Structures are given as C-alpha cells and as structure tokens.
Amino acid sequence: MRTIKVELAERSYEIRVGAGLLSRVGPWINGLGFSGKAVVITDTTVKKLYAASLLAGLERAGFTPTVLEVPPGEAYKSLETAGRLYGEMTAARAERLTPVIALGGGVIGDLTGFVAATYLRGVPLVQVPTTLLAQVDSSIGGKTAIDHGRLKNIVGAFYQPVQVVADIDTLKTLSEAEVANGLAEVIKSAAVGDRDLFDYLYLNIEQAKELRPAALENVVVASAGIKADIVAADERDEGPREVLNYGHTVGHAVEAASGFSLKHGQAVSIGMVAAARISQRMGLLKESEVARLVAVLRKAGLPVAVPSLASADIFEAMSRDKKVRRDRVRFVLLRSIGDAFISDDVDMALVEEVVSEQG
Ligand SMILES: NC(=O)c1ccc[n+]([C@@H]2O[C@H](COP(=O)([O-])OP(=O)(O)OC[C@H]3O[C@@H](n4cnc5c(N)ncnc54)[C@H](O)[C@@H]3O)[C@@H](O)[C@H]2O)c1
Numbered sequence: 001m002r003t004i005k006v007e008l009a010e011r012s013y014e015i016r017v018g019a020g021l022l023s024r025v026g027p028w029i030n031g032l033g034f035s036g037k038a039v040v041i042t043d044t045t046v047k048k049l050y051a052a053s054l055l056a057g058l059e060r061a062g063f064t065p066t067v068l069e070v071p072p073g074e075a076y077k078s079l080e081t082a083g084r085l086y087g088e089m090t091a092a093r094a095e096r097l098t099p100v101i102a103l104g105g106g107v108i109g110d111l112t113g114f115v116a117a118t119y120l121r122g123v124p125l126v127q128v129p130t131t132l133l134a135q136v137d138s139s140i141g142g143k144t145a146i147d148h149g150r151l152k153n154i155v156g157a158f159y160q161p162v163q164v165v166a167d168i169d170t171l172k173t174l175s176e177a178e179v180a181n182g183l184a185e186v187i188k189s190a191a192v193g194d195r196d197l198f199d200y201l202y203l204n205i206e207q208a209k210e211l212r213p214a215a216l217e218n219v220v221v222a223s224a225g226i227k228a229d230i231v232a233a234d235e236r237d238e239g240p241r242e243v244l245n246y247g248h249t250v251g252h253a254v255e256a257a258s259g260f261s262l263k264h265g266q267a268v269s270i271g272m273v274a275a276a277r278i279s280q281r282m283g284l285l286k287e288s289e290v291a292r293l294v295a296v297l298r299k300a301g302l303p304v305a306v307p308s309l310a311s312a313d314i315f316e317a318m319s320r321d322k323k324v325r326r327d328r329v330r331f332v333l334l335r336s337i338g339d340a341f342i343s344d345d346v347d348m349a350l351v352e353e354v355v356s357e358q359g
C-alpha cells in the first residue's frame, strides 16, 4: 500500500492506494477517532460487488453500519436523492460524528460528499472510490455536487474528506469503456503536470488498460499525487487548479453536442488533442509532442478525432460556456508535455479551424 498526503493545514488527509484495502477502512476510520454508527452510501451495482468486505471491516472495528442504496447513474446525482438520503440518515440516527462513507464511482462520491457536507452542517466524509476516474480524480479535492435541472454540478460545496481509500482490486470489475474513461483523466494529469508519468504511460498504458495490478497502482498513485499537489496549492479552484481542465473546453462542448452519447473521458480525449493542436498552431508546442499525446490516447482506446457531429453544435455548446468572452475563449494550453498554463487569449477562429479539421 502507498500513501499520499493532501496538505491542507487542519483539513489535511491521506489517500491510501493498494490492493485488498476495503476491509481495512473500518480500522482506519476508527484510528481517526470515530466510533459507533457509520453510514455507507453506495449504488446497487457496487453494493453487490463490494459492500460485504467494507462492512465486515467496519463491524470488526466496532462500528454499527447502515447501508443506504442509490440506483446507479448520473440521473440520481440529484436533490431528490439527497433529500431521500437525509431522511434515511435521520431515521438511522446519524449524528455529528457519524462517518459517512462513499462507496462507488464519481456519482456516489459527489452525491455522498454533498450530503455529508450539508447533513447537520457537515459530518465526517470518507471516500472509497471504485472506478478509475473516481480513484484518480473525483474522490480527491473536496468538490461535491449534485446536478439540477439540465445543469451538471450546479449545486454543491467544497468539502474535504477525512480519508480516501482507493482499493485497486475493485477496478477488476470495470468495463473496458469505464477503464478508458478513467485513463483519459490519468493522461490529462500527466500532460499538465508530470512528464515522467507521461513517459511511463507511453510505455505501459496497455498494462494499465489490462488492469495489471502493478501498473494500476503506479498509475493511481501518480495521478492521485498530481491532483493532491494541485489541490493543496489551490483548494477552491481559483488559480492553478484550473489546469486540470485541460481538454475540457472542447471536451465539454463535444460531450454536450453528442447528446451525452460520448462518455466524458472520450470527449476529454478529443478535447485534449484539440487543445494540443491549438498550442502547436500558436507556436507553443512541438508537433512531435502532439503526436506522442495522440499515440498514448489511441493506445488507451480513446477517440482522438471529433466524431461526425455538426461542428455548429459544438461551437454553439462552447459559446454557452462561461469561459467564452467575445471571440476569445479560455483554454488550458501546453508548452510541452507536463507543462500547462491558462490562456484567455485563444482566437475562436483558430479553435474552429482545429475542430473542423479534426472531424
Ligand atoms: N468532484 C470532482 O472533482 C469530480 C471530478 C470528475 C468527475 N466528477 C463526477 O464524477 C461522475 C462520474 O464518475 P464515474 O465515471 O466514476 O461514474 P459512475 O459513478 O456513474 O460509475 C460508472 C458506472 O460504474 C459502476 N461501477 C462503479 N464502480 C464499479 C466497479 N468497481 N465495478 C463495476 N462497476 C462499477 C457504477 O455503478 C456506474 O454504473 C460525474 O458525475 C462527474 O461529474 C467529479
């Protein structure tokens, strides 16, 4: 097992990464000073697969756990679900110091985080992420949210967990598409902040894709470490943390224009290639670096070209984005792999040119 620290003064916490960790969560939370009741929030799919080991560990550590179940899917990351969970937590007599454990992917993590941040004005939150995306990205950093109306993540809070436990054994049951979805964010982290990780991925990404434990552990530890450092530098996303949006300007637009038939990671992959090409056209990034990025994304099984979507729909989605001002749009650009910066000065015409060519 390896441990990464998120340094946030009195809100600091550890991320533990390794195999076979589910049953150790109980003793660790106990070690943080919590005891008595515990609430586990999970989805139906993950419950069947992983609740038993987590619960056994909680019980062994003296907790009396209550499991609350949500159907899987983004549609349940809602105020309605949160409302139901508040009711079930009151019925279970959850108190100020009752730990609430999110067992699942990013949907469960964001939803549980939101509920933990607001129930009794905040109860201890433990993240136990079970998708690759959640282990490398969403469980770290304290962004919690629910969707509302047609808007994603529009209601939420910054609320840090007291611990994150990423058991890589849980990734074995993910579909190939879910693994690729997570790898997109791994490649993003490497591209913006860690050339060594990028070189490692260039040589070993197939092993991660095939879920070989050693490669998975390396990838999760390295990406979680990048995210931990960026969060420590900018907890509330007011500056440096914004580089984590690399690939997301075009990515979000492509995702929306596809009517969400593309997965987030696939859309971000397309967006990363677009942002790299834009960087290259602006004379910032070498062509060979763009080629290496494209190669890694391809090896991960991710798309690198804009699918046959009307480019008008993509631009329409982009112009609704708050990052666009007049004909200028905010982008995360690359000077080289591992060196990203924010630019408010990308010409929309160049974006259109690159996106149309990429189709
Ligand atoms: N808070 C943040 O900083 C942040 C960052 C990125 C994304 N997000 C959010 O994360 C969400 C996406 O997360 P996700 O990609 O993990 O999706 P998800 O939580 O919907 O999980 C994907 C699917 O995999 C299933 N699943 C989960 N773990 C499994 C396992 N080990 N084996 C088999 N199946 C499993 C789930 O039941 C679900 O059907 C979005 O709502 C997004 O907004 C948040």
Ligand SMILES: [Zn+2]
Pocket (backbone or CB within 6 Å): 185, 248, 264, 268
């Ligand atoms: Zn993303």
